Amino acid sequence: MKIPISVQINGRQYDREVEPRLLLVHFIRDTLRLTGTKVGCDTSQCGSCTVLLDGVSAKSCTCLAVQADGASITTIEGLAGTDGLHQIQESFWNKHGLQCGFCTPGMIMASQELLRCNSDPSDEEIRHGLEGNLCRCTGYQNIVRAVRDAAGSMEGGSQ
Amino acid sequence: MYAPEFQYYRAASVAEAAELLSKNPDAKILAGGHSLIPVLKLRLAAPSALIDIGRIEVLRGIECSSGTIRIGALTTHAELAASAELRARAQALAEAAGMIGDPAVRNRGTIGGNVAHADPASDLPQVLSCLGAEFLITGPQGERRLGASEFFEGLMSTALGEDEILTAIELPEAGAGEGSAYAKFAHPASRYAVIGAAAKVAANNGTCTAASVVLGGLCPAPVRAEAVERALVGRSLTDEAIGSASRATAESLDDDEVLGDVYASAGYRKAVAPVWVRRAVTAAASRSG
Known part of the structure; x- marks a missing residue:
């Protein structure tokens, strides 16, 4: 039994029929071929599948595509504008907040949520805000620097 | 998967x-x-x-009226943690909800789903037990309500029938002179509770008049630390008295029931549980009258 769903992703409407057991992350990656979002642990711990679901961060490996019917989703592909990278992406680049890059899409989406809730976080608040996202390369130091840099650059501006 | x-x-x-x-x-x-x-x-x-049931809006939200807090089963952990009403009237619940998982998990996970799952390494079962919550259930026979000690039966097991739905949770607001707190020893990777201690203390001029202390993470279902509660009531809530009362924690822990795993053995959990009880009671006492 397939279920029709209608989802807006990065401003574009997608209407598809899906198996009820299809995970949102597989819908995004395999059905729609938006492969920026990653599957890491597949157990809602590592955060590499983080997307914004109706404006708030969610782990798309622990959500069924049918649960997202009618939702508005932002993935990493939806962050950059026509005028270039989003400030958080720019800051991750400038501060070397990534090495292999696998965790980066989720890390950036979680940073987006963090800065939405707290536009001027302390280093400790950044670490708490990103505790659902694991990075096995950087040791987190440069990720914290990148988020701090993004917060400073975005101050007073739009997110 | x-x-x-x-x-x-x-x-x-x-x-x-x-x-x-x-x-x-x-x-x-x-x-x-x-x-x-x-x-x-x-x-x-x-x-x-x-x-x-994720789109049934009447199951969502926090309402306070005449001394009772009613929380819809679909209310998320993020909503619990951010609620100014809970921060003022059920501090331990808001505090514990803010310690669950991580921000993205808290945005999706619900109070009803959490307690219906009844994972012993969860946080809310012990907090709701400590705060005297009741569970509102709808089924073919109509509605019924259960206290926490009846609702939580054991390892991932509740009194919820297969044909029943948990719709809401009700708990009393903190009364005059009452304060509550939650102290958690979180597993460093999963953020699940290795030990979670919930405490509610009522005090009058610094003397404890009533205490409720419930532990999770240790046993299949939440465990009331009755010996600690008895040792607190009637005492002045000094650091020394709280420390001394907390040492009675083990009296309420049945050796056959305490869970252990590769990260924390049963013996280790039992040995450090009094520390988390002391922290929870100390924080609750600081918020009491």
């Missing part, structure tokens, strides 16, 4: 969900999915159908 196949139904009302449940005897209720979806992916359960 893919879950086994299932039929999917989206209920528009509690009545419709109850009807679907009666027609699909081995169906499971889906709310935020943060307990159920991992269980399905690991194939620990293979229900024939999921009944999605």
Whole structure:
């Protein structure tokens, strides 16, 4: 039994029929071929599948595509504008907040949520805000620097 | 990981969900999915159908009236943690909700799903037990309500019948002179509770008049630390008295029941539990009268 769903992703409407057991992350990656979002642990711990679901961060490996019917989703592909990278992406680049890059899409989406809730976080608040996202390369130091840099650059501006 | 196949139904009302449940005897209720979806992916359960109650708006929200707080089953951990009303009237609950998982998990996980799953390494069962919560349940026989000690039966097991739906949780507001707190020894990777201590203390001029202390993470179901409660009541809430009372924690822990794993053995958990009890009681006392 397939279920029709209608989802807006990065401003574009997608209407598809899906198996009820299809995970949102597989819908995004395999059905729609938006492969920026990653599957890491597949157990809602590592955060590499983080997307914004109706404006708030969610782990798309622990959500069924049918649960997202009618939702508005932002993935990493939806962050950059026509005028270039989003400030958080720019800051991750400038501060070397990534090495292999696998965790980066989720890390950036979680940073987006963090800065939405707290536009001027302390280093400790950044670490708490990103505790659902694991990075096995950087040791987190440069990720914290990148988020701090993004917060400073975005101050007073739009997110 | 893919879950086994299932039929999917989206209920528009509690009545419709109850009807679907009666027609699909081995169906499971889906709310935020943060307990159920991992269980399905690991194939620990293979229900024939999921009944999605996630869009039934009347099941969402926090209401306070005449001394009672009513929390809809679909209220997320993020909403609990951010609630100014809970921060003022049920501090331990807001505090514990803010310690669950991580921000993205808290955005999706619900209070109803959490307690219906009854994972011993969870946080809310011990907090709701400590605060004297009641669980409102709808089923074919109508509505019923259960206290926490009746609701939580054991390891991932509650008194919720297969044809019943948990709709709301009610708890009394903190009264004059009462304060509550939650102290958690979180597993560093999963953020689940290795030990979670919930405490509620009532005090009058610094003397304890009533105490409720409940532990989770240690045993299959929440455990009331009665010896600690007895040792607190009537005493002045000094650091020394709280420390001394906390040492009675082990009296309430049955050696056969204490859980251990590769990260923390049963003996270790039992040995450090008094520390977390002391921290919870100290914080609760500082918020009491």
